[in-house]
Amino acid sequence: xxxxxxxxxxxxxxxxxxTISCSGSSSYIGSNYVYWYQQLxxxxxxxxxxxDNQRPSGxxxxxxxxxxxxxxxxxxxxxxxxxxxDYYCAxxxxxxxxxxxxxxxxxxxx
Amino acid sequence: QVQLQESGPxxxxxxxxxxxTCTVSGYSISSGYYWGWIRHPPGKGLEWIGxxxxxxxxxxxxxxxxxxxxxxxxxxxxxxxxxxxxTASDTAVYYCARLSGMAVAWFDPWGQGTLVTVSS
Numbered sequence: 001x002x003x004x005x006x007x008x009x010x011x012x013x014x015x016x017x018x019t020i021s022c023s024g025s026s027s028y029i030g031s032n033y034v035y036w037y038q039q040l041x042x043x044x045x046x047x048x049x050x051x052d053n054q055r056p057s058g059x060x061x062x063x064x065x066x067x068x069x070x071x072x073x074x075x076x077x078x079x080x081x082x083x084x085x086d087y088y089c090a091x092x093x094x095x096x097x098x099x100x101x102x103x104x105x106x107x108x109x110x
Numbered sequence: 111q112v113q114l115q116e117s118g119p120x121x122x123x124x125x126x127x128x129x130x131t132c133t134v135s136g137y138s139i140s141s142g143y144y145w146g147w148i149r150h151p152p153g154k155g156l157e158w159i160g161x162x163x164x165x166x167x168x169x170x171x172x173x174x175x176x177x178x179x180x181x182x183x184x185x186x187x188x189x190x191x192x193x194x195x196x197t198a199s200d201t202a203v204y205y206c207a208r209l210s211g212m213a214v215a216w217f218d219p220w221g222q223g224t225l226v227t228v229s230s
Contacts, residue, residue, distance in 0.1 A: 002155035035215045037156075044205055045156070047218040056218065088156055090215035098171055099215035101148075103155035 003028065004089050004102035011108040017077040020105045022089030024070055028100055032092040034072040036065055039086040039104075048087070049074065076107075084109045112136040114206050114221035122200075122228050128193040132206030132221060133186070140164055140184045144209035146217065147180065147191045149202040157202075161209050162189055169212075196228045 004024045012018040022034065036049035047056055049065035052072065064075045072091075076083055089102040118130035132145070139145055146161035160170040162180045170178045174193070182189040193200060203223040210216040 033214065033216075035217075037217075044220040044223050045217070046220070047216070050210075050216050050218075090156070090217075092213050092215050096172060098161075098169065099158045099209075099217075101156040101158070101215075 002103035003093065003096075003100035004091065006087075006089060006102035006105045008103065009106045009108065011110055012076075012079045013110045014079055014081065016079045017075060018079060018107065019076075020074045020087050020089075020107070022072045022074070022102050024091065024100075026070055027095040028091040028093040029067065029072055030070040031094060034065065034067050035090045036063075036074045037088045037090065039088065041085070045088060079109055081109045083107060112208060112219055114208065114219060116204060116206050116221045116224040118204075118224060118226070120225055120227060122196055122226060123230050124197055124228055125195055128191070128196050128200060128226055128228070130191045130204055130206075130224065130226070131188050132190070133188050134208075135187070137208075138184075139182060139187055139189060144212060145182070145189045146207050146209045148205045148207060148217065148220075149200075150205070150223070151199070151202040159191065159193075159204075163212070198228050200226070201228045202226060 033051045037045040038048045039045045052067040053065045086104045093100045113135045144161045147159040177194045179192040205223045207217040207220040
């Protein structure tokens, strides 16, 4: 069982906006930045969002992140078929003294 | 462009030691950053195994600490993972990645990953 809680699945149609939630306790999300990773089928995870809401170079602005209290969200607007992937949230855990991950959300584009 | 590549046996027998190497190109591991290992067991989420600073200081997941050893060979620009006394629950895709500092979950980039199966 993963430390950070994500819904196992999410779906949307092309052009729609979908959000993926990530919840946890004060020792991680409540006090540290949240990061989001995209894992396309058969590939390694790729950094999608850093420090809650920052996009690395090359990541479309259709992807956005936010954090409030002990929860965080990833929003994808203008959904495209190529967005179909697994999405993971991550944060530093002060209690563990290490990073922790969510269980992942499988996004299906209908 | 920084690239990482894992290498090592794809099959390890129970009770033996899993050994993996991560070869880094495009950046010297002794120059900065932290370097880490993450695994992805089938059907489960990602799990942090451990990290190493550019100066060689190591940090391990408490759940794996008794079995994990990380080391570096700066002459080859590689860092390694050893996980002892493996069982079937250690079967996973193992990734190496660069970590952008301490107290963050900022892994970028990642290696392509290597599947390690624990079976007799």
